[in-house]
Amino acid sequence: MFGARAVPPEATWQALIAFDPADPAQGIIRGLRLPRALTGLACGAALATAGVIMQSLTRNPLADPGLMGVNAGAALAVVAAIWMFGPQDIAALAVAAMAGAGIAAAAVWKLAGGREISASGALSVRLPLAGTAISSLCLSLVAAAVLLNTEAREHYRFWMVGSLGQASTDSLLTLAPVAVAGILLGLACARGLDALALGSDLASGLGARPGLIAGAALTTVTVLSGTAVALAGPLGFVGLIIPHAARAVGGTRMSLTLLAALPLGAAMVLICDTIARVAARPSDIALGAVLALIGGPAFMFLLSRVLGPAR
Amino acid sequence: MSVSIENLKVSLGGRSILKGLSLDLPGGEVSGLIGPNGCGKTTLLRSIAGLLPLQGGSISWRHRQVAQMKAGERARQIAILPQSAQAPEGMKVADLVARGRSPHLRPFRPMSRADRDAVQRALADVGLEHLGDRPVAALSGGQRQRAWIAMVLAQDTPLVLLDEPTTFLDLPHQVDILRLARRLSTEHGKTVVMVLHDLNFAARFCDRIAALKEGQLVAEGAPETVLTQQTIGQMFGMTCRILSDPRHNTPFVLPD
DSSP: OOSSSOOOHHHHHHHHHSOOTTOHHHHIIIIIIHHHHHHHHHHHHHHHHHHHHHHHHHTOTTOOGGGGSHHHHHHHHHHHHHHHHOSOOHHHHHHHHHHHHHHHHHHHHHHHTHHHHHHHTTHHHHHHHHHHHHHHHHHHHHHHHHHHOHHHHHHHHHHHHOOSTTOOHHHHHHHHHHHHHHHHHHHHTHHHHHHHTTOHHHHHHTTOOHHHHHHHHHHHHHHHHHHHHHHHSOOOSHHHHHHHHHHHHHTTOHHHHHHHHHHHHHHHHHHHHHHHHHTTTTSOOOHHHHHHHHHHHHHHHHHHHHHOSOO | OOEEEEEEEEEETTEEEEEEEEEEEOTTSEEEEEOSTTSSHHHHHHHHTTOSOOSEEEEEETTEEGGGSOHHHHHHHEEEEOTTOOOOTTOBHHHHHHHTTGGGSOTTOOOOHHHHHHHHHHHHHTTOTTOTTSBGGGSOHHHHHHHHHHHHHHHTOSEEEEESTTTTOOHHHHHHHHHHHHHHHHTTOOEEEEEOSOHHHHHHHOSEEEEEETTEEEEEESHHHHSOHHHHHHHHSOOEEEEEOTTTOOEEEEEO
16 A cells, blocks of 8 residues: 555455456556565565574574675675676576575585584584674675676665565565475474573483584574575664564563564564655665664664663 | 493593593482592583593493483483573573473473473472572572572483582582482482582582592592592592591591
């Protein structure tokens, strides 16, 4: 209903229950706004889930799914694809982004020490270090590439802000099952993550397998944040802030926290995207910019709560 | 019904820590592991719990190799409380104790009535039944250690391993926790193995003591046979006198 062009509620309703292709207003709803809303829901839920898992695994309340190097890897892959094959349609860029995200995450996992390290409990220190190293490497390559190649710069500029403007039914249908699979894998890890939160010795003592859990949990993070970055480009703050709200609901039980994170993350992205579409009608503001405007201050507030008063 | 360790060799990060150690810890008793820092006490405890790969030798519990038990099965036989364990932020006491039930839960099923009863019993056993709703962080040091022991009780295993359960506690709370550890054996019939730093507490609260130095066994047996001037000299390179606690008839080590 909201957007550059106002669509009356009746038309929205009609488009959903009895679609009439002849009506342009209904066409907007079906062809543009519905996929856009669903893509937003998927990205929000995926990023929030990935954030909850990342913060639990690293025991760091300020960890972000981007720590796996996923966003930087996706950015590099997108730029490389444009450089090598010229401008691409959004579906091809999504595939490149997903591949880049996976490769970067695997490199971070390897650099951090893999399964052995997670079994010994040093993951919380080594993973952020490895993630930062791989991310900086990818981003400096991206910077070099966009400085040398004008075409890549133009496309990259649009991609890197993060937006749902390119959402299409096709890319959604391709990637939604991946997101659902990632969320289910995350839920399957919940009990293991609960055990791991006590430390790896206690987790083993309680019959959990720390290496296996950490591997599965990081696969979840990679799949979910990879899906989100492929669908909408890098979206900040959702995976950082929503886990705190979700923990306020779910407490120290991971299954409840994960279930709470799904609607909260989806709501944050949808609300911010609605603001992005109506704030400067008839043009769109990029979703990434709205998330940053809202998420930035929220993050500052969180930071002050997490760190406590200076002593 | 005992823990039997034969010719155990364990390395950590390429350094050999335990160098062919053989030891029998009888079932139903409280055994103490003592020795200087870095002698391999904690490594031995973690090996018994099945947390470390063995380079050689074997550890068996109730005539079964620990290394060959499946993770879940092992967790129903052996509980370990590592040194200075930390609860996740904001966790409530009852939730912490409930984590002890995890090896008994079926996948994707919530806790059963029996599980919740076991948690309540464990809380009552350590005297924390009224504090289940408090955050772990709000407890005093002694209460917090009781909460961890309740978690181990809820795990309901015949073998319990405690790594320096009294670290960071003041004297009365140390005594309190060690009494509790003894009750695990006398009232619950569990086999208890704990790493202790304080020799006099080891003498008073353990049925038997194993003294380690540089990954090898120096002496083993009842406290009065292990805590001798000779063994202590060998272990710590320290001279001392051995008195007798007139009340408990246990040896009392007084460094010179």
